[in-house]
Amino acid sequence: MIPEPVRALLFYLCAGLALAGGCWVAFARNIVHSAFALLATFAGVAGLYAFLSADFLAVVQLMIYVGGVLVLILFALMLTSRIEEARVSNPTIGLVPGAVVLIAVSALLVYACVKEFGGTTDLPPGEPTTAGIGDALLSRYVLPFEVISVLLLAVLLGAVTIAGGRLRKPAPGGKPGKERP
Amino acid sequence: MNIIQHVANLLIRSVFHADPASWPWTWLVQAVVIGIAAFLAFAFVAIFAGPVSWIERRIAGRIQSRIGPNRVGPQGVLQWLADGVKCWLKEDLVPAAADRPLFLAAPYLVFTGMFGAFVVLPFGAQVVAADLNVGILYLLAITSLVVVGLLMAGWGSNSKWALFGGVRSAAQLVSYEVPSAFSLLCVVLLAGTLSTQGIVAAQGGWPWDWFIFRNPFMFAAFFLYFTAAIAEGNRTPFDLPEAESEIVAGYNIEYSGMRFLFFLFAEWANIWIMAAISAFAFLGGWQIPGIAPEQIAATKGWEFVGWQALSWTIFLVKATFLVFVVIQIRWTLPRLRVDQLMITCWKYLVPLSMLMVLGVLVLLALVPEGGGADTILRGAMVGLGLAVVLVSALRVRRTFRVDREHYREMEGRDLWYPPYRLP
Amino acid sequence: MVPAVPPPVRPNPVRAYFGNIRRAVSSTFEGMTVTMSWLFRRPSTIQYPDRTEKPVREMLPETYRGLLEVDLSRCTACLLCAKTCPLGCISIETCKHPDGAREFQTFDIDNGLCMFCGLCAEACNFDALAHTREFEASVSSAEQLTVRFVDRPGRLVAKAKDLPPRRPRGSILAALIPGFGRRRRRAAPPEPPASPAPAPAAGAEGPENPEGTA
Amino acid sequence: MSIGLGHFVAVSALLFSLGLFCLITRRNAVAILMGIELILNAALLNLAAFSRYLHGQPDGQIFAVFGIVLAAAEAVVALAIVLQLYRAFRTVDTAETTELKG
Numbered sequence: 001m002i003p004e005p006v007r008a009l010l011f012y013l014c015a016g017l018a019l020a021g022g023c024w025v026a027f028a029r030n031i032v033h034s035a036f037a038l039l040a041t042f043a044g045v046a047g048l049y050a051f052l053s054a055d056f057l058a059v060v061q062l063m064i065y066v067g068g069v070l071v072l073i074l075f076a077l078m079l080t081s082r083i084e085e086a087r088v089s090n091p092t093i094g095l096v097p098g099a100v101v102l103i104a105v106s107a108l109l110v111y112a113c114v115k116e117f118g119g120t121t122d123l124p125p126g127e128p129t130t131a132g133i134g135d136a137l138l139s140r141y142v143l144p145f146e147v148i149s150v151l152l153l154a155v156l157l158g159a160v161t162i163a164g165g166r167l168r169k170p171a172p173g174g175k176p177g178k179e180r181p
Numbered sequence: 182m183n184i185i186q187h188v189a190n191l192l193i194r195s196v197f198h199a200d201p202a203s204w205p206w207t208w209l210v211q212a213v214v215i216g217i218a219a220f221l222a223f224a225f226v227a228i229f230a231g232p233v234s235w236i237e238r239r240i241a242g243r244i245q246s247r248i249g250p251n252r253v254g255p256q257g258v259l260q261w262l263a264d265g266v267k268c269w270l271k272e273d274l275v276p277a278a279a280d281r282p283l284f285l286a287a288p289y290l291v292f293t294g295m296f297g298a299f300v301v302l303p304f305g306a307q308v309v310a311a312d313l314n315v316g317i318l319y320l321l322a323i324t325s326l327v328v329v330g331l332l333m334a335g336w337g338s339n340s341k342w343a344l345f346g347g348v349r350s351a352a353q354l355v356s357y358e359v360p361s362a363f364s365l366l367c368v369v370l371l372a373g374t375l376s377t378q379g380i381v382a383a384q385g386g387w388p389w390d391w392f393i394f395r396n397p398f399m400f401a402a403f404f405l406y407f408t409a410a411i412a413e414g415n416r417t418p419f420d421l422p423e424a425e426s427e428i429v430a431g432y433n434i435e436y437s438g439m440r441f442l443f444f445l446f447a448e449w450a451n452i453w454i455m456a457a458i459s460a461f462a463f464l465g466g467w468q469i470p471g472i473a474p475e476q477i478a479a480t481k482g483w484e485f486v487g488w489q490a491l492s493w494t495i496f497l498v499k500a501t502f503l504v505f506v507v508i509q510i511r512w513t514l515p516r517l518r519v520d521q522l523m524i525t526c527w528k529y530l531v532p533l534s535m536l537m538v539l540g541v542l543v544l545l546a547l548v549p550e551g552g553g554a555d556t557i558l559r560g561a562m563v564g565l566g567l568a569v570v571l572v573s574a575l576r577v578r579r580t581f582r583v584d585r586e587h588y589r590e591m592e593g594r595d596l597w598y599p600p601y602r603l604p
Numbered sequence: 605m606v607p608a609v610p611p612p613v614r615p616n617p618v619r620a621y622f623g624n625i626r627r628a629v630s631s632t633f634e635g636m637t638v639t640m641s642w643l644f645r646r647p648s649t650i651q652y653p654d655r656t657e658k659p660v661r662e663m664l665p666e667t668y669r670g671l672l673e674v675d676l677s678r679c680t681a682c683l684l685c686a687k688t689c690p691l692g693c694i695s696i697e698t699c700k701h702p703d704g705a706r707e708f709q710t711f712d713i714d715n716g717l718c719m720f721c722g723l724c725a726e727a728c729n730f731d732a733l734a735h736t737r738e739f740e741a742s743v744s745s746a747e748q749l750t751v752r753f754v755d756r757p758g759r760l761v762a763k764a765k766d767l768p769p770r771r772p773r774g775s776i777l778a779a780l781i782p783g784f785g786r787r788r789r790r791a792a793p794p795e796p797p798a799s800p801a802p803a804p805a806a807g808a809e810g811p812e813n814p815e816g817t818a
Numbered sequence: 819m820s821i822g823l824g825h826f827v828a829v830s831a832l833l834f835s836l837g838l839f840c841l842i843t844r845r846n847a848v849a850i851l852m853g854i855e856l857i858l859n860a861a862l863l864n865l866a867a868f869s870r871y872l873h874g875q876p877d878g879q880i881f882a883v884f885g886i887v888l889a890a891a892e893a894v895v896a897l898a899i900v901l902q903l904y905r906a907f908r909t910v911d912t913a914e915t916t917e918l919k920g
Contacts, residue, residue: 004820007821008820008821011821011825015825015829018829018833018859019829019832019833019836022832022833022836022837022856023836025836025840025852025853025856026836026837026839026840026843026853026856031848031849034849034852035848035852038852038855038856041833041856041859042859045833045859045862045863048826048829048863048866049863049866051821052826052866052867052870053870054866054869054870054876054879054882056879056883057866057879057882057883057886060883060886061862061886064886064887064889064890065855065859065886065889065890068890068893069855069889069890069893072893072894072897073848073851073852073855073893073897075897076848076897076900076901077848079901079904080848080900080901080904080910093843093844093845093913094842094843095843097842098839098842098843099839101835101838101839101842102835102836102838102839105834105835105838106831106832106835106836109828109831109832109834109835110828110831110832113824113827113828113830113831114824114828116824116827117822117823117824117827117871118822118824119822119824129876129879132875132876133876133879133880133883136876136877136880137880137883141880144884148884148887148888151888151891152887152891155891155894155895158895158898159894159895159897159898160898162895162898162899162901162902163897163898163901163902
């Protein structure tokens with residue numbers, strides 16, 4: 001129904017959002033900015049999921065990544081950096097090897113992708129897959145589904161135990177443990 | 182076929198004299214129609230959020246034995262316009278040490294989260310912007326944008342009060358999303374679909390066809406959802422993020438002018454959205470008693486329009502009634518403490534809502550729909566609902582009468598103030 | 605005999621849990637019915653400028669310390685008030701004519717500074733400077749806060765021997781500033797029907813409605 | 819031009835490289851976690867794209883759902899550890915918390 005150029009435009013919009021967010025995450029000097037840029041990445045990838053007519057996946061992506069993971073990351077950031085350091089710059093190390101790896105890996109991967117999969121063409125919009133996913137989760141994939149639920153319970157307990165317990169202060173004389181007032 | 186395609190096809194046929202199925206520009210016309218629909222929804226939010234603020238202030242005044250705004254326009258109905266213009270004309274301040282991009286972007290993110298919910302709200306029999314097949318999940322997902330927006334505002338303001346407010350608000354939203362999702366899960370179980378229109382279609386026009394009166398667990402789930410929704414909307418008694426006695430005004434303290442207005446706007450719109458979700462998920466939505474949706478779809482011309490308007494009106498009346506309840510709760514209950522807030526969620530609402538899901542599942546397996554037991558259950562629940570309404574009306578009457586006697590003794594005048602003066 | 609102290613009862617957690625739920629529901633219900641009943645009650649506040657039975661000024665006590673006014677026909681320019689004022693909000697200037705008569709140049713009272721302590725009125729020996737019951741002092745610019753009492757040039761300073769009677773309080777301010785104290789004042793509306801009367805016509809619902817005349 | 823599998827995989831590859839860059843260069847533990855999230859997103863996007871273009875069944879989406887859940891679980895535990903790290907060292911800079919190096 002939607003003609004080709006518009007579809008392409010939508011795709012590039014979503015992909016651009018995701019990649020711009022990714023770049024910002026990777027290059028931002030302010031760590032809070034990079035956390036908020038993660039929102040753009042997640043939203044862009046959700047848009048790409050919707051483009052793949054995986055609408056359930058898109059919604060789950062928004063719900064869990066944006067509503068859960070991102071909020072957790074932001075909480076962790078705000079708990080571990082102090083308000084007076086609002087403009088904390090994001091410390092980096094080894095920028096040169098990082099840049100080399102970035103350029104090499106992205107060039108290699110993109111070359112391989114385009115060479116291998118560049119020929120496939122667009123498919124018409126697919127049927128909604130939500131019901132199919134639900135059926136499969138409770139029939140073919142019921143074992144992983146249950147295992148995941150056990151894992152979630154373990155994670156819940158583990159996270160509470162780790163975060164709630166008090167560690168002993170590292171022994172004096174050790175390198176770390178820089179006490180700040 | 183939803184109303185947007187309907188209108189677009191009509192336009193193509195009548196204006197361009199083309200066949201919508203084969204015409205190459207169908208998508209363009211549809212995009213324009215969608216744009217117009219989005220604008221109408223925006224205007225609806227704007228026009229609704231304003232008067233809701235005025236209604237709330239009048240009701241608040243009356244409950245507190247005050248008068249409330251009654252100067253701008255007859256009975257003050259234009260107060261919201263005056264306030265809006267005032268806010269608009271104010272200076273848009275950015276604190277010197279604020280994180281400028283985050284500070285500037287936050288109100289729009291919050292507003293996007295609120296406004297996005299309107300996409301799937303079923304206003305009428307065919308009136309919905311997009312009948313997504315993951316509608317309910319979409320509603321839950323789009324709300325998470327609000328969380329990020331609030332955190333952004335809290336951090337960007339570079340003020341500890343704003344930061345506290347933002348973090349509190351985010352913690353509250355994330356926590357209360359769990360019971361509200363579980364309560365909506367009960368609805369999804371009964372309806373067998375995630376689509377909002379599908380949920381409405383699975384109910385009926387008469388009260389005994391509504392999901393709230395389907396069985397006792399749904400009855401409880403409605404109240405659980407309503408409580409959780411109030412908390413998600415940061416309304417009293419859960420308005421910890423804006424607790425003015427502790428953190429001056431919460432995440433929006435550093436904002437002024439138009440950006441502050443956006444926050445307020447989102448809050449008022451959110452009241453309406455949660456009332457609308459409760460109305461369509463539990464109270465039958467736009468269903469007209471005595472006429473099936475298929476019959477409406479089969480009508481043509483003005484009759485079709487008439488039925489649409491009626492269904493729309495029914496939905497709006499239900500949602501507005503719930504808005505009124507939310508407002509009254511605000512002026513009834515005191516604010517909770519932070520620990521009480523979290524206890525309410527995790528120790529009471531979450532286990533209870535899980536219990537409701539379990540109960541609905543069991544009843545779904547045991548009581549076949551349309552059977553004798555089902556009928557008895559529905560009848561009993563409708564009776565319970567009527568009893569609640571009746572008892573509360575009698576209690577209101579008794580409270581009023583007792584105080585009326587005292588007032589007459591003390592002042593020598595009648596306490597009665599006709600409610601038609603309300604607005 | 606001392607009654608035995610009962611051992612502390614640990615509440616049953618299950619009962620406490622469900623008791624909390626029951627109390628939450630019942631207290632919310634109870635509270636909602638009470639607030640609902642307040643929707644039908646007469647508001648106990650009165651809207652201030654125009655819905656009161658008579659002007660608020662007239663309901664204030666005689667000793668109310670409102671805006672200051674001076675009756676220049678009784679003022680001997682002794683400067684006691686200006687010297688007493690802790691803030692220096694009164695400024696008086698006179699000049700002497702060759703024939704010995706003194707003439708007011710300025711007699712300004714800065715209401716922006718005044719804190720209404722009443723010391724100046726206390727110090728005035730001739731009952732020239734006094735507080736009025738006027739309290740609506742808002743003006744549209746800061747300069748207007750200063751009230752200039754010398755209305756015409758050549759106003760002579762009074763002699764202590766022959767003072768005219770004091771003009772009624774508030775009349776000088778009212779004459780000085782046109783419309784002062786009479787702003788936004790409408791006729792007091794009638795009392796609303798005391799009994800649950802049938803709804804009046806829609807016309808009675810206008811802004812002139814007796815809203816809040818208690 | 820038509821949008822094919824190559825486009826999605828290319829986007830995913832770029833996201834992956836950015837995540838890798840983040841992982842290598844960042845010193846803040848939370849920022850490293852963000853890099854991991856980028857990499858996971860890239861992988862999940864690949865799963866969904868392959869399932870749509872090559873497989874035609876929603877199995878890839880189911881894997882992606884599992885992946886999202888696992889990512890959330892991983893983030894929760896990692897952030898709990900980060901919090902504990904901060905409590906012990908008053909910093910989350912990975913270059914300074916090197917007690918195990920001896």
